[in-house]
Amino acid sequence: MKPADIDNIATWVVERGLAGDGEIQLLHSFCERCTAAGLPLTRALMIVDTLHPIYEGRVFFWAGDRPVDSPVSEYGPRSEEEDAHGWMRSPFYHLMESGLGELRRRLVEGATGDFPVLEELRLDGQTDWFALIQRFAPETVIGEMDCVISRWMTARPDGFSDADLDALRRLVPTLALAVKSASLARVAEALVETYLGQDAGQRVLRGKMSRGVADKINAVLWYSDMRNFTAVSDTIASDRLIPLLNDYAEAVISSVHSAGGDVLKLIGDGILAIFTHSDPAAACSAALRAEADLRQRLVDLNRRRTDSEEPVSSINLGLHIGDVFYGNIGSKDRLDFTVVGQAVNEVSRIVAMCRSAERDILVSPAFREALPEAERKQLVSVGRYALRGIGRAQELFTLDR
Structure with a gap:
């Protein structure tokens, strides 16, 4: 050369x-x-x-x-x-x-x-x-x-x-x-x-890192947690706890991502995710697709864990839709990119009612109303419930399987 x-x-x-x-x-x-x-x-x-x-x-x-x-x-x-x-x-x-x-x-x-x-x-x-x-x-x-x-x-x-x-x-x-x-x-x-999650991560890489900067968005909120996690975790050795959490988190996260949602936060056994779309009905439909996918993944997962003589569980899910602030929250030294607002509080209270209602999925009236008519017919009322910290009782709905 x-x-x-x-x-x-x-x-x-x-x-x-x-x-x-x-x-x-x-x-x-x-x-x-x-x-x-x-x-x-x-x-x-x-x-x-x-x-x-x-x-x-x-x-x-x-x-x-x-x-x-x-x-x-x-x-x-x-x-x-x-x-x-x-x-x-x-x-x-x-x-x-x-x-x-x-x-x-x-x-x-x-x-x-x-x-x-x-x-x-x-x-x-x-x-x-x-x-x-x-x-x-x-x-x-x-x-x-x-x-x-x-x-x-x-x-x-x-x-x-x-x-x-x-x-x-x-x-x-x-x-x-x-x-x-x-x-x-x-x-x-x-x-x-x-x-941070796919969407939040991309926003940070594009420079949205300023403290207190948040966008007001309308989103479907998904909050899920493992059923009876505290009881299960108290009965198994500590070295089996992390694989248990990983298996069920993998099922939830994969289902959310496959339907176009974005996982924002893992809180112990709980997972907070959002689905966004210019058409709220499309966002609600995507969340229900993720739920259906999740249930099939849980069948396969529990079969595999049972065959391996490992403890099994299931997932309780709350779905809600509303306006939230999406952005950086925290101090100048430690920020979190997440969603905050009344709707977030409500969805966390809704999933907490799954045990009382003896259902593995509960959705809010706002979520039901935003669904296309054909999918709305899949939901049935489980009655009115007073949600802790929420000023009014709400009628909650579940899937008629």
């Missing part, structure tokens, strides 16, 4: 990194530009850990000599068995543990015995393997994200030249910085959506 080509590609990487290109787009376009400038790349990958409740990191692939099944792969925490038989025998593990900044292996017969995967690559026609690691300063490490690892290969008979390797040494750190930037943006999005 000519020095001018290296400078042009480095400039391009900076521009695209600042523009916010994703990791796949960065890697693929980088490789295409390098090969067009004479660097004999045939395959490349980049690895970066992340901060995510499920995935530990992501691998991005590019191949110029064959189709790529998937340009990205996400991996979870490695088990001890996987560490012993896979990761700890890989050249990447050796590179990380050695403290070196790079590792090269010419893929010729007899020279790949220390790493079995390299012999597979040699048999696949690759001739040279070169890896680089860009480590982050300790104070910039987030979770397991402490470096970017990259691997570059060629099938040219005589492998990479010294000039080829120098070009990669010059260009890859800039690419790694752009990939780190894209991955950090992904981490921020995952964190706020995991802990």
Whole structure:
């Protein structure tokens, strides 16, 4: 590669990194530009850990000599068995543990015995393997994200030249910085959506973080909790309590999300969610779809837990619709993005009446009235109830199953 080509590609990487290109787009376009400038790349990958409740990191692939099944792969925490038989025998593990900044292996017969995967690559026609690691300063490490690892290969008979390797040494750190930037943006999005909810998280990322700033919205309010949770939790070992909560929270949250709702808060065994739509009837219908989905998930969950001799429970649900304030509540040092208002208080009182009414779902008169006529016919009255802290008794309704 000519020095001018290296400078042009480095400039391009900076521009695209600042523009916010994703990791796949960065890697693929980088490789295409390098090969067009004479660097004999045939395959490349980049690895970066992340901060995510499920995935530990992501691998991005590019191949110029064959189709790529998937340009990205996400991996979870490695088990001890996987560490012993896979990761700890890989050249990447050796590179990380050695403290070196790079590792090269010419893929010729007899020279790949220390790493079995390299012999597979040699048999696949690759001739040279070169890896680089860009480590982050300790104070910039987030979770397991402490470096970017990259691997570059060629099938040219005589492998990479010294000039080829120098070009990669010059260009890859800039690419790694752009990939780190894209991955950090992904981490921020995952964190706020995991802990605040999808809609609230996106609002925060768009800059709605000022204390006291809230929008008045009309929303269907979903408040659910586990039936007899206190009694169940008193009878099981503490190490079985968290899996119990996780199983039932997974059922509720998945149902809400599948119907287009947004979960705002988990309060012990309770879950607060909202459904919003320009048409209130559509929001109410979505909440009932989520409820139907939830009941089926609970059937499957309780069957599985019973087969495993684990305690089972069910979910009580209150539904209401009304105006609420949606935004940042708290102090200057600790904010919560949630909904507040009389309607929130009412829905929490409604779900508390499920035990007295001996029903697993209760809805308010306002929710019933907002439903389309056909769905309104599914509801039957369970009588009038005085809700604690609410100034008037209300007629509550349940589904006629």
